[in-house]
Amino acid sequence: MSTGPVIRIHADDNVVIARQQLVGGLALPAEGITVAGLVPPGHKLATQPIRQGQPVRRYGQIIGSATRDIAAGEHVHTHNLAFSAFERAHEPGAAATPTAYEAAPASFMGIVRADGRVATRNYIGVLTSVNCSATAARAIADHFRRDIRPEALADYPNVDGVVALTHGMGCATASDGEELQVLRRTLGGYARHPNFAAVLVVGLGCETNQIQGLIAQEGLQEGAKLAAFSIQDTGGTAKTVARGIELVKAMLPEANRVTRQPVPARHLVVGLQCGGSDGYSGISANPALGAAVDRLVRHGGTAILSETPEIYGGEHLLTRRAVSAEVAAKLLQRIAWWEAYTARNQMQMDNNPSAGNKAGGLTTILEKSLGAIAKSGTTNLVDVVEYAQAVTAQGFVYMDTPGYDPVSATGQVAGGANLICFTTGRGSAYGCAPSPSLKLSTNNALYTRQADDIDINCGDIVEGAETVDQAGERIFRMMLAAASGEKTKSELHGYGQNEFVPWQLGAVM
Template sequence: MLDVLERASPLIRLHPADNVLIARATLDPAKTPTVDGLALRDRIGQGHKVATVAIPQGAPVTKYGQTIGFASRDIEAGSHVHTHNLAMAEVDLTHEFCAGAQEPDYVPEAERARFMGYRRPSGKVGTRNYLAIVSSVNCSATVSRAVAAHFAPATGRLDAYPNVDGVIAITHGMGCAMNTESEGYRYLARTLAGYATHPNVGAVLMIGLGCETNQIPLLLKRQGLTEGEALRTMTIQGTGGTRATIAAAIAEIEAMLPALNAVRRTPESAEHITLALECGGSDGYSGISANPALGFAADLLVRHGGTACLAETPEIYGAEHLLTRRAATPAVAQKLLDRIEWWRDYAARGDAELNNNPSHGNKQGGLTTILEKSLGAVAKGGASRLQAVYEYAEAIDEKGFVFMDTPGYDPVAVTGQVAGGCNLICFTTGRGSVSGFKPAPSLKLATNTPMFERMREDMDIDCGTIVSGTETIEENGRRIFQLILDTASGRKTVSESFDYGDNEFVPWQLGAVM
């Protein structure tokens, strides 16, 4: 859309049918009373909306050619459109199953992009090579973290193992006081197993307390895992206490490190990249710059045989009709709608509403309703055919563009995607989200240049060049795709350069805690 706009204009029109425009930079009527023939009545912050025509109370407000809400009072042309005069209401969406689904224009296998990755015995390919200490229960989290700290980069104890990216502790707040037949337990077990078998993890030590509900033998059996040289287990109670377990765990890891270090990167097809698509700390530019640029990169990855995984079900709410049109089969479209209905019920049970989004920071950045946020968020998914819909932390076994049902809360969403097998993350942000997600490298894509400059140490790429007009969506998207390949080959993200990402493992806690 933006590629064909007049780049000199201070206002951005996203669709001919829109009755609001977006400010490229803050506009003050005292300094600039008229912009492109539109008399400004209010100050319009960067990324915020201005009405192009009078919009009567109750009339729809349109952006991206779609309804994002309704005027809660009469809005005059040139007025700021935001929470004071724009409100949510139910929108009657038409779900046309598979109407826009098209076979991707695949690049021939011999010509596909390649990266240097770690091939595992399972056939999976990692972008990193970690040893993971997986805690079965919160009661073993302290011990797990103490063991990981023994091998922290500052200690120099991994200097002799240059092919090992680190020893990480995968800890959480659950594992007991739950029914092992419940939905919540299935989510937790799938998540832990997904990290234990993740392509970026070459060896695992699982540590439990010993008396917890989430018994390690039960977990392994149900998830089809078997102990061996690369997967070892122990419990604190069985080993003789915390200090004894820390010492025993250190010895186990020291015994596993030589084999892990012997693994080398080899040339691999981009078809082995499974990319998590995430947005957090969104602003009014998210759906204009970083998200569509990432969508272009995601489509490129799909064309090269890879997989791109969109998530955050509450943040596609109101835009799901755009995805059902692209579904490969009616069953895929229906599964997506079924998850939306599940969320309606889930929210009602918790005395919440799906339209309780956007967040405080989103609103400061120019987003007003969940419809507006969702329409921008789905742009991360590009235009490829939707191949599959997965429940939380399910193993992603389809190639192409897929969707995973997760909450909108970033650490929980990404934890599910990584558990599903995503070996790299692209995280778009307008306000400045800074999370890392070991064991998967996380690239931060800034939606606007001022934030990129202010937080340069935490951002990997500036997509604000699309807003300023110095790059097209395609040009920026191709840069993102190349950065994905370089990162998959070992180039460190800014989060990795600071060794961030140890605290973002947050499984979805669902159901009763007894």
């Protein structure tokens, strides 16, 4: 990548990206234009005149249409560019190619459970069936907090902690509806997650989401590693907290009897997220993460791309990579579901980007989606699953989720992700439990400003000091290190419990 004042992504683009703030009168000889007025870092400027109604192209793809005539060298943003619908050619499987697997797969130091599944962390979890039991669940987990009561886990160094994952749902919904089924699927995915050595499920007693209904739907089994009880049956909050503490104490010795050992990278399942994106996301951190994902897949691992509203307009690029027409059709069915979902809620699929995304240079959902898809790399799309469904295929998988990061990542972890990789250009603060989360910055200014939140800086790509492929190798090695137990920045800050946010689909009655 050149080190001039602007970045050209594709030869067919009629905009380039400002690497730094540009001032009027600055000549750009490589583009044959002169800057007209101020253009902020990460924002676009036209490389040729664009007439009103004509398409604007970035990444070689349409990102919207000009809402008025745009002169060469002029800032291109919300004042003169808007979302526009256009036909997208779907060619299922046209870009699918055989994956060249590594002859000597990489490994990481994982925790092998009795059933053969591999964990990257070793927690005891306290889940809730309903919001009404959240306070009791948190009190149980707080008893074992190392920052408050270090003696509580002093004898259990191999246990990463006791975490309460609470939510605001579980009642005031249809007892046989989709919302309850999805909530139970999410809780079931967490209860089975290999990063939990054992789990408590705490309820109130009279909620719609009855614990026995959860256990039945998800095929869970109560025993030494899964205990379930309710406040009403136990005799109130104090007795519930005391009972929960005693149950956790009984689980700790067995949970502590683990050791890490080398395991192949095929046991790594990485959820891909981007939040607080900017104009550099699709240039630096997202394609660098995509390069790491290509390595992960070649080493036998799995990556999960999600956030359906934030691939909208670029789904044709994913269906081209589908291994079959059936897989491509599953993705298009989810897009159609979202179009109907937003319509009945009097919303539109192009109500994105957010205010922060726009301040960082993103103008339309089409532009944001094209950059977001770069996280997935270039390998084949092998499966499409619904929210919180178990991911069983190995390779690049798509999970249908909302674009809201905590909700999306919650679905990915429920589906089996044992690591999250999260790119940000504006400085999103996020962590995840029980799976560690790596944060990747898109630009050097963010990393300098917020280094205590960022694990990997990809800003040198923007500056021309590192290639996307070099950064991808760094990220892949960091994935293996985090999976082996190296603490991420968000873990050191204590993020993770409040970021458990299941998808609330239906009406609250």
